[in-house]
Amino acid sequence: MKKALISVYKKNEKLFHFANFLYQKEYQIISTGGTYQYLTKRGLSNVMEISDITSFPEILDGRVKTIHPNIYGGILANRSIEKHIQSIRSYNIHLIDIVLVNFYPFFEKMMEKKYDIYSLVELIDIGGPSMLRAAAKNFLYVTAIIDENDYEMVQNEIEQNGSTSLKVRKKLAGKVFNFTSYYDSAISQYILMDEKFPTYLHSSYKKSMNLRYGENPHQKAAYYINTINHGAMRNFQQLHGKKLSFNNLRDMNVAWKVVSQFSKPACCTVKHSTPCGVALGKNIVDAFQKTYYADSISAFGGIMAVNVPLTKELAKEINNIFLEVIISPSYEKDVLNILKIKKNIRIISIHEPISDKLEYVQIDGGILVQEDDYFFPNEENYKVVTKKKFTDQEIKSLFFAQKVVKYVKSNAIVIAKGTQTLGISGGQTNRIWATSQAINRALEKEKEDLVLVSDAFFPFRDVVDEAARSGIIRAILQPGGSMRDEESVKACDDYGIAMAFTGKRHFKH
Template sequence: MKRALISVYSKNNKLFQFANFLYKKGYQIISTGGTYQFLIKNGLSNVIEVSNVTSFPEILDGRVKTIHPNIYGGILANRLIEKHVKSIHTHNIKLIDIVLVNFYPFFEKMHTKKYHINSIVEFIDIGGPSMLRAAAKNYLHVTAIIDENDYELVQNEIEHNGFTSLKMRKKLAGKVFNFTSSYDSAISQYFLMDEKFPIYLHSSYKKKMILRYGENPHQKASYYINTIQNGSMCNFNQLHGKQLSFNNLRDMDIAWKIVSQFSEPACCIVKHSTPCGVALGNNIIEAFQKTYYADTISSFGGIMAVNIPITKELAKEINHIFLEVIISQNYEEDVLNILKIKKNIRIININNPISDKLEYIQIDGGILVQESDYFFPYDGNYKIVTKKKFNNKEIESLFFSQKIVKYVKSNAIVVSKGTQTLGISGGQTNRIWAARQAIERALEKSKTGLVLVSDAFFPFRDVVDEAARSGGICAILQPGGSIRDEESIKACNDYGIAMAFTGKRHFKH
């Protein structure tokens, strides 16, 4: 007689229907305490409890119940090796053909603040992963099931063929090791949470959605979420619009990080991983208007984020322009009804704050890991290096701009007036080109009262010269640290421009 071992944490009707199917197909069902009671209660009477197979009761509050040769011998025996077959017969061990297990919910419980680590450890499954790994290792003969979505696939094969195919068993074995590695990785990261750079880098991500394509239509893509961190992009809801794309998600991440830096009403529009307009306002409609009119051309088809709820007035204005995505923390029903007039616009509700303190960049054959620049906010440290000092309005504008320049590709220059960006340029191979472009764009909107912020030092005085030629730049903020700093300082003094060094670079490659 064929045998199936079923031991699950999550018990539902789907499980019972599958167990009942196996029973009707002649499988003897073996089960553990809670699962055994569930199956019996629902009418599957001929279930054998694991303790009857092991001749040993569950002990240590269920920590030990399946770890026994009568279980593992039945799972691991290679039926093509005569020595294995003889051994299990000698010890009166019966073969096990199907192992169906799901684990204690460690992923879910570790996010619940009420649990202390001493309680969380009780949700670290030992027997479940061990049995499944054993079954997956012996996939030539044993069907290992971790995902309830596979019940139907297994059932169909048994229904039509009387057994599962080798191809199916191999695929299911792969899914087992895929899950157990992620499960162990999550546990490892939980215990090493205070260690930023452990010896071995683990990743534990779960697929959230299949994307239409990657950066380009010929590239397939999917989106995975971190099982450890509850970051903003981990837990969001799409309330309306067509399917999100690979590029949408990248731009959403940047837009939300930018507005999340501010306590005042803030708006940001991102295009191709670069902010094209950012502004603060006395209210969200003012912040939006300043953001959009800072660069109406680049804003076309952009991703917009706001850090406070959208009003009906703003919703009506949004409907007059073309945006791909709108991001906010919550939406009133009447606001949603206005926004949904546009069929395809993607409306995103963000539930979690920014949490990822590390950033990962994959390169061929390796991965780079660094602390996130988001968690290094302005700390008030700067040094005026020119004769002319900043006034209060310039200080506000400069440090507003510094929060933006962190998210512009290097070489990065941001030119602002007050708390509104007017010229943003980055991704250039030299700083003077970026400066010229940013200044030129800013001058289209205003000729006076402009400030300039750079993500890195000026290697030459040419940026200061360009700023002076504009006639509108009155203050500059940059990290300093060039061997030619004195030349830039002298140029500022000659032109009557105030400049300060922060000592902190903000490259974004």
């Protein structure tokens, strides 16, 4: 008689129907305590407790119950090697054909944050992963099942062919090793959470969705969520609109990070992973109007995020422009009905703060890991290096712009007035081009009393000269640290521009 070992934490109707199918196909079912109780109470009589196979009771509060030669011999025996068959027969060990296991809910309990390390240790499954790995190793003969969504496929194979095919067993074995590596990775990251850069870098992500496509339509793509950290982009809700794309998600991440830095009502529009307009306002409509005024051309077809509930008044204004995605922590009553007039617009609700403290950049053959610049707040530390000092209004404007420049591709320049950007330029291969572009954009809107923030130092005084020629820049904030800093300081003094060094660079490649 064929045998199936079933030991699961998650007991549901799907499990019972599958076990009942095996029972009908005359499989001898072997189960551990909880699963045995569940199946027998539901009326399955052909179920053996695992202790009847091992002739040994569960001990150590269930920590040891399946680790036994009578179990592993039956799973691991290579049925094409006569010596293996003779060996297990000599010890009266029976072959096991199916191993169905799911694990203790370590992930779920870990994310609840109310369990301490001592409680979570008890949810680190040992026997389950060991049995599944053994079954997956011996996939030439044994069917290993970790995913309840595979019950139907296995059932159909047995129904049609009497047993599973090698192709299916190989696929299921691959899924087992994929899951157990993910499981071990999550546990490792949890225990080593205070060590930012461990010797071995594990990834512990679960697929959340297939995306419409990647950066371009010919590139397939999927989105995976972190199983360890909460993260703003881990738990968002899409309330309306077309399926999200790869580019949508990248832009959403930037837009939400920008507005999350501010306590006052903030609005940000993003295009191609770069902010094109950012503003604070006395209310969210005011913030939106300033943001849109800053760069209405680039905002077309872009992503917009706000950091406070989206109002009916703002919804009506948004409906007059074309946006791909709208992001807000929540939406006032009836707002969704207004926005849903546009069939395809993606409406997103994000409830989580920014919490992923590391960022990863893959390169060919490797991966770069660094602390996220979001978690290095602007403490407004600076040293004025010119004869002219900042006004209180300039200080407020400069540090608002510095929070924006962190998310603009280097070389990055942000021009602002008050708490409104008026010129943003980045991604240029030299700083003077970025400066000229940002100033020219600002000149289309305002002609006086603007400030300039740079993500990195000025290698030459040409940035100051360009700012002075425009006639609109009154104050500059930059990290400093160039061999030619004194040239830039002298130029500012000659032009009557105030400048300060922060000592902190904000490159974003």
